[in-house]
Amino acid sequence: MKHSRKLVLICCGSDCKKEGAKGFYKSLKKEFKNQEYKGKYKLIKTHCLDMCKSAPVAVVQDHFFKKVEIEKLLDHLKKP
Ligand code: FES
Structure with a gap:
């Protein structure tokens, strides 16, 4: 079975968390619910x-x- 979805990895380690990675993850999750x-x-x-x-x-x-x-x-994701 072929996977058609691209993987997007978000680091949620302690230093990235301090720099707002959790908020970034949540915003991106919301964006990914858009039809696009x-x-x-x-x-x-x-x-x-x-x-x-x-x-x-x-x-x-x-x-x-x-x-x-x-x-x-x-x-970057919009680029073909
Ligand atoms: S790269 Fe180390 S916490 Fe994200």
């Missing part, structure tokens, strides 16, 4: 990704986001 993103992405919370100095950190496929902002990540 529905069924296309799988949002996953992770433990520390060992890049704490760049917190908050997110990973989409093979792309690392340092000091991630929701607009930046959504712009």
Whole structure:
């Protein structure tokens, strides 16, 4: 069985949490309920990704986001 959804990993380790990763995760979860993103992405919370100095950190496929902002990540997802 082939997975059609892209994985979006959000680090929720202690340093990322201090930088607002939980709020970021919740906002992104809300965004993913929009028709535009529905069924296309799988949002996953992770433990520390060992890049704490760049917190908050997110990973989409093979792309690392340092000091991630929701607009930046959504712009990346809209790219073909
Ligand atoms: S806590 Fe997020 S990279 Fe370490």
